[in-house]
Amino acid sequence: MQLKAGDYLFMEGSFDDHLYIVKKGFLTAERREHGMTQVQWVFEPGSLIGEGSLLENRPHTHAVKASVDSELIVLEQSELKQSLAKSPNWFVSIVYFLSRRFREAEKKHAQHNRIRALPSLLFILSQGFQNKNFDVKEVMKNLYFLTGLKSKEALYLLQILESLGLFKIFDGQIHHPNYHVIQMLYGALFFRATRKQIPATILSITDQLILNAFVQTTKENGFLFKEQTAIESATFFKMGSKYAHGLRLSNKSLDDLLNKKILTHVTELDSDFIYGDIDSILDLLELNRIYPLLDKKLIDTP
Amino acid sequence: MYKVIPPVQMCVKAGFIVFKPDESPKQLIIVEEGKLIAYEWKNGEKSFVFEMNPGDLIGVAALLEKEEIHYHIEAAIDSKITIIDEECMESQLIKAPVWLVALMKSLSLRTRELKKSRKQTRSPNLLQSMTLFLYYKNAKELPLFETIQEYCFQTRSSIKSAYANLKYLHSNNMICLKGDNEETIFIDEPMLLSILTDCFSSKQSQSPYYPFHLSPLEKECLLFLSKYNSSELESGAWLNILQSQNPLFSASEWIRFQEHRIFVKVSEDKFLIHQEKIREVLLALENEKNIKKIILCN
Numbered sequence: 001m002q003l004k005a006g007d008y009l010f011m012e013g014s015f016d017d018h019l020y021i022v023k024k025g026f027l028t029a030e031r032r033e034h035g036m037t038q039v040q041w042v043f044e045p046g047s048l049i050g051e052g053s054l055l056e057n058r059p060h061t062h063a064v065k066a067s068v069d070s071e072l073i074v075l076e077q078s079e080l081k082q083s084l085a086k087s088p089n090w091f092v093s094i095v096y097f098l099s100r101r102f103r104e105a106e107k108k109h110a111q112h113n114r115i116r117a118l119p120s121l122l123f124i125l126s127q128g129f130q131n132k133n134f135d136v137k138e139v140m141k142n143l144y145f146l147t148g149l150k151s152k153e154a155l156y157l158l159q160i161l162e163s164l165g166l167f168k169i170f171d172g173q174i175h176h177p178n179y180h181v182i183q184m185l186y187g188a189l190f191f192r193a194t195r196k197q198i199p200a201t202i203l204s205i206t207d208q209l210i211l212n213a214f215v216q217t218t219k220e221n222g223f224l225f226k227e228q229t230a231i232e233s234a235t236f237f238k239m240g241s242k243y244a245h246g247l248r249l250s251n252k253s254l255d256d257l258l259n260k261k262i263l264t265h266v267t268e269l270d271s272d273f274i275y276g277d278i279d280s281i282l283d284l285l286e287l288n289r290i291y292p293l294l295d296k297k298l299i300d301t302p
Numbered sequence: 303m304y305k306v307i308p309p310v311q312m313c314v315k316a317g318f319i320v321f322k323p324d325e326s327p328k329q330l331i332i333v334e335e336g337k338l339i340a341y342e343w344k345n346g347e348k349s350f351v352f353e354m355n356p357g358d359l360i361g362v363a364a365l366l367e368k369e370e371i372h373y374h375i376e377a378a379i380d381s382k383i384t385i386i387d388e389e390c391m392e393s394q395l396i397k398a399p400v401w402l403v404a405l406m407k408s409l410s411l412r413t414r415e416l417k418k419s420r421k422q423t424r425s426p427n428l429l430q431s432m433t434l435f436l437y438y439k440n441a442k443e444l445p446l447f448e449t450i451q452e453y454c455f456q457t458r459s460s461i462k463s464a465y466a467n468l469k470y471l472h473s474n475n476m477i478c479l480k481g482d483n484e485e486t487i488f489i490d491e492p493m494l495l496s497i498l499t500d501c502f503s504s505k506q507s508q509s510p511y512y513p514f515h516l517s518p519l520e521k522e523c524l525l526f527l528s529k530y531n532s533s534e535l536e537s538g539a540w541l542n543i544l545q546s547q548n549p550l551f552s553a554s555e556w557i558r559f560q561e562h563r564i565f566v567k568v569s570e571d572k573f574l575i576h577q578e579k580i581r582e583v584l585l586a587l588e589n590e591k592n593i594k595k596i597i598l599c600n
Contacts, residue, residue: 021401038426048401048408075401083402090309090332090384091394095402097359098409105416112420120456127438142438145499146431147457148424193455 001074003027003066009049012063017077020049025070029062033144033151042067054080055099061106114157115298117149119193121157122186125167125177134174160297164290180283181290188291200260203288207256209247211281213240214263218278225266230275233265307393310385314377320385321361321375328368329387330361336381340373353378365391366410423459429600430502431457432467436477436487437495444487446479474596475589497586501597512562513586514594519550521587524564528580534572540565 003009003025010016012031022043029041029049040062043049052058054077084092121143125134140154149157162169166185167177184201191199203211214231217239222229237249247253254274257263262284263276311334314320320331320338331338331354338354351373354360363369365388377383395403425431435453436444450464457464468487472479476498478488489495497513504511516524526547535543537556544551559565564580565573586593 019401019405021404046404048405051405051409051412054405073401080402083399087398088306088309088394090386091398093332093357093359094330094362095406097362098406098413101362102409102413102416105413109416109420113424116424116458123456124438127440141503142434142499145427145434145503146425148426190452190455194451 001072003070003072005066005068005070007066009064009066009072010060012061013059015057015059016050016053017057018050019054019075019077019080021073021075022047022049023071023073026067027064027070028067029064031062031150051099052103055096056103058103110153111299113147113149114153117143117147117154118157118294118298119186119189120147120149121154121161122182122189125161125174126179126183126186134177136169136172136174139174160294163297164293165286166290178283178286180280181286184283184287185290185294188287201284201287202291203284204256206247206253207262208285208288209244210240210249210253210257211262211285213243213247213249214274214276215278215281215285216240216243225273225275228275229278230266230273233267233272233274236274305393306397307390309390310387311382312385313382314380316377316379316381318377319374320377320383321371321373323370323372323374327387328361328364329385330359330365330391331375332359332384332386333357334382334384336383337378338375338381338383339378340375342373361386362410366406367414421458423457425457425459426506427502427600428457428459428463429467429470429596430499431459432464433471433476433495433502434499436471436489437492437499439489440492442489442492444489446481446485446487449487470596474592476592476596491585493582493585494589497582497589498593498596501586501593502600505597511586513583514590516583516587517555519548520555520558522548523551523555523559524580524583527564527575528577528584530575532575534568534574536571537573540573 001020009020009027022045024045027043027047027049028039029043030037030039032038043064049064049072050060053060054075084095087095121139124139124142124146136155136158139158140151143149143154143157144151158169158174161167165178166182168175188199188201191197214236217236218229218231221235221239222231224230233251240249241247251265254263254265258265262281263274265274266272314336321329333354333356335356338358340351340354340360341348342351343349354375360373360375361371364371365386432453435456436449439449446468450461450468453459453464454461468477468479471477472484476494478490480486480488501511523544526544530543532543541551541553541556544556560567560573562579562583563576564583566576568574
């Protein structure tokens with residue numbers, strides 16, 4: 001088979017059950033990303049093209065184009081079948097195992113790239129452009145330039161974050177992004193990766209129950225203090241337990257939250273109350289809802 | 303005529319050690335019936351790695367890529383296995399068509415390349431990604447070490463290459479590294495970084511970067527508009543204002559200005575000057591020589 005320079009052997013997404021061996025010339029596997037062509041592989045004489053399609057009838061993951069005038073040897077799927085029919089079973093198993101392993105490696109590679117690009121996506125969504133909706137294409141383009149993540153994978157990531165309630169996507173725009181939670185999530189991932197420790201914003205279940213109790217009890221019994229929300233300690237300890245799944249609330253149970261300065265305990269003369277910033281606490285609870293789900297979602301997405 | 307050396311088929315009892323790293327020869331093991339487990343020794347303790355069921359195999363890399371099997375393989379229950387050693391594999395490979403052997407090697411090689419590439423940065427252009435990162439940081443002043451650390455965390459680029467790119471942006475007046483040990487990054491004009499990333503995009507998509515393709519007439523009108531204070535006006539009124547500045551200004555320039563968001567439509571036929579966009583275009587023109595040099599070299 002002869003190809004002129006610039007001719008396409010096949011296009012991305014097309015089906016084809018042939019195996020091509022480059023006899024002469026050079027070909028490139030390409031992919032279009034954000035208006036630019038990215039060369040993924042270069043095939044030189046002796047290279048094989050189309051293994052996945054031949055063995056597993058998968059669509060081509062890239063377009064392949066001849067860079068110069070090229071000559072190819074074309075093998076039909078029937079020839080593969082004939083050869084395998086003559087081979088012992090264990091040999092056939094190995095051939096299909098190699099194909100399966102390559103497909104798995106491709107899948108893992110895509111998954112790995114997604115996981116790796118997630119912090120950058122959060123970074124883009126959280127940095128300094130508040131009160132603005134984001135254009136999905138623009139975000140995907142910038143994520144590509146920053147991390148090399150392909151649009152299909154970037155869209156998966158966006159859908160994961162949307163499913164976690166961080167924003168809504170419609171009309172090609174990212175609407176109502178929850179900037180604080182996005183920022184905290186980015187900070188938590190950065191901290192976890194660089195310090196190899198659990199970030200201070202990631203709370204124990206007990207602390208989350210206490211904060212939830214604080215939010216609920218202050219709705220009925222709270223008052224304003226220093227532009228934050230406060231509640232008498234005695235009231236909180238008495239009323240809070242029913243919102244904390246029976247957890248007994250006391251000064252001691254607040255230690256961690258007080259150390260982290262999420263809550264503040266005031267004991268002066270005849271005052272004894274606890275206060276905190278309700279908006280920050282709600283964001284913190286939201287972060288702690290999302291954080292454990294994120295890893296699972298990233299791994300589960302195909 | 304080559305003779306294929308047949309593989310060894312074995313029935314093994316539960317607990318039988320099928321493979322020991324460093325002791326057993328290179329071989330490929332296929333589970334026909336039963337179940338095998340792979341484990342390794344960690345701090346003197348047996349640590350389970352994975353299990354193998356009928357149809358599973360291990361050791362392809364050992365035979366085709368000369369890599370070692372690092373695990374102990376043991377029969378979890380009474381099992382039937384097939385063992386293919388190097389001689390057996392070689393005899394079959396000699397018999398198989400050349401293209402089939404090439405196909406197997408190609409699949410194996412590409413799998414290995416994919417695994418290897420996980421550790422590498424995927425950014426298509428590291429200078430562009432650094433520029434974009436600094437733009438998104440949206441700060442006038444950044445600590446050098448922490449910034450490099452954060453950038454490398456995101457892109458998996460090396461510290462050396464990140465620092466080299468910062469130095470490059472510094473030497474081309476996009477940023478400024480200051481301090482006794484250049485420990486602070488100063489960004490006088492963050493918009494310049496956004497312009498540079500746009501120029502990279504234009505180059506990659508082979509589309510012209512609008513500010514560098516303005517006619518002298520358009521440049522003159524943009525300078526005029528940059529100093530013009532106005533409210534919303536209809537297109538006809540804008541055309542009159544711009545024609546009074548230069549009579550050659552025509553409807554085609556007006557359309558181009560709209561296309562490039564020099565004016566934004568605020569109501570039915572009312573337009574407002576987009577001063578931020580004009581500032582961006584003029585800033586790009588001021589730095590045209592520098593930007594073109596960077597784009598050309600990268």
